[in-house]
Amino acid sequence: MKRLLISTSLMLAIVASANAAADDGSRLWLHDIPAADAATSGTGDTAPLDIAFSELKAAGLADSVYLVRSNDNKDLGPEGFCITRNKDIALINSPSDKGLLYGTYRYLQLHRLGVAIPADGISSGPKFPRRILNHWDNLDGTIERGYAGHSLWKWDELPDSLSSRYREYARANASIGINGTVLNNVNASPKMLSTDYLKKVAAIADVMRPYGMQVYLSVNFATPMALDSLPTADPLDPAVAEWWERKADEIYSLIPDFGGFLVKANSEGQPGPHDFGRTHADGANMLARALAPHNGIVMWRAFVYSPSDPDRAKQAYLEFEPLDGQFDPNVIIQIKNGPIDFQPREPYSPLFDGLHATPTMAELQITQEYLGHANHLAYLAPMWKEFFNYVSPDSMVAVAGVANIGDDVNWTGNPMAQANWWAFGRLAWDPSLLSRDIADEWLRLSVLTSEPPADVHSALVGMMETSREDVVDYMMPLGLHHLFAFGHHYGPEPWCDIPGARADWLPVYYHRADSAGLGFDRSSTGSNASAQYAEPFRSMVDSISTCPDRFLLWFHHAPWNHRMQSGKTLWEELCYRYDAGVKGADNLLEAWRTAAPWIDPEIYSDVEKRLLTQTVDARWWRDACLEYFRTFSGLDYPADIEQPQRKLPDMKKIDLGISNYENPSIPLLDSKR
């Protein structure tokens, strides 16, 4: 066994964590870990190791933690690590320097959390080899569906000037095991692949590399036409394939460890192989062959819904399932967790059941496009755990999260939304972690200035744990989906029915309310989307009597007097759910207020303001949806719920005036409670 034992010699005092300065949120969960200066690092022979050393040194732990490169724990994968303890010395052990870096960050977190290394040590390896952030950042600095300012990437300044935040970003990601980043929007500009821009990308990749982060790019399928005036982008045209090969060679000459391409093709107006009468497999394989000699991959998105079937939820499966087995080995099909589009709750995408001979990866959304943007608290680990419960992580080779990161000082707009970046990284590493443990660690590493009494602490964890379900309840419970106002995806507009607009962009298409009942019949009596699922899920959701309440109106058009599993009628249950959502939003605010003494004042009041807005918005949702649905049910509200306060005509007057594809920053509403 070959062992390399390395330690730095400097002994520094443990840096006291107390920090009197106001917290602007910029330090994330690395809060009390002093930023290590990798440039002045010690004796390691590769960059990740240099960083690991300097982190330990900066934390005053250089003499009590040894980094050991060894092949002892190969079953944890090349990035895995073990942490063991021998008296006062901790040993971090990994086959790779990257693994040592991950182990170091984990050790530093545990150290700060006061968690002792157990006698039999800690072994940890990532479930997914690729754990990737997707930035929907445009080259003009805006971010599609971004709610935390402008893009981190300062394209105008690159490659000569490097923002210090690039390194802070890489460090934050490495500290939670994220090992890849797609820098630009899936609605990709062809300019991204111009030589000028590739040099800028290379400069970013140089900063990411020592932190174990690979850089990827979203590409526009018609780039050869747009950039170099080729007459076609037909994937079976040899000149097109050659163009991509040359482009790949150029990319790898600048960025030797470039990860590969992410492609949105023939979706929402983006070009793709269908434009030339070719299949997704033809398109993906052509790109994959250009990248294969360099070990690059293609992540080909399955977010497609050209209307070939009246039910949008069926489209991805209809287009991709017949192509199963036809993709090259370095193509991964990237599938959104649900069949529509990042709704507060969706059943899993049946395409995960439909592809058996093709590598797949999940696309989760960290940015809260449909969950209250940066205004609402919606801790998303429970949602992602729910997804992994239905779709085994064993069936996927990678996971992607659409980032909620911008150039705001605190990175994510809402300080609480940092928890979703953290949780994505933690679950991408180990999807079996419990969401409450992830929340608990984050609170202690990020937000709490000192340990509150146990009841306050558990109220804080509890508020994070329930927050997503609260959002589901006050926005669209019981399987309802896409009740959003046209374009901005923030407030309610269940009545929205714009003549001439694409039907499957309109709420009325999804909820199908009428005097008989509510919901989209996707069962075998309707669109039969249920048949795309494997058993036993298929039969369970297909029958209205066994379909879980949380998916009822996704799969069924249920009568208003339908008996729910709770024993209430559909109408009653709908009212109680909206009411529960409003109460839940109030509880979030209460829990936060009880924790005030243990939270930095700046963060406290920022979050409090947002939670106030959330209580107002929850009532806005309830009033709009219940008042509107009541025009169909014709029924009264149960007496024991807080009665809707505003009438439908008033609700219809609310117009945030934000159009699609702008970069909306929804104002915090004037909320006095």
Ligand code: BDP
């Ligand atoms: C939807 C967004 C849109 C994205 C699209 C996608 O509304 O801005 O471009 O998905 O994922 O969620 O391609």
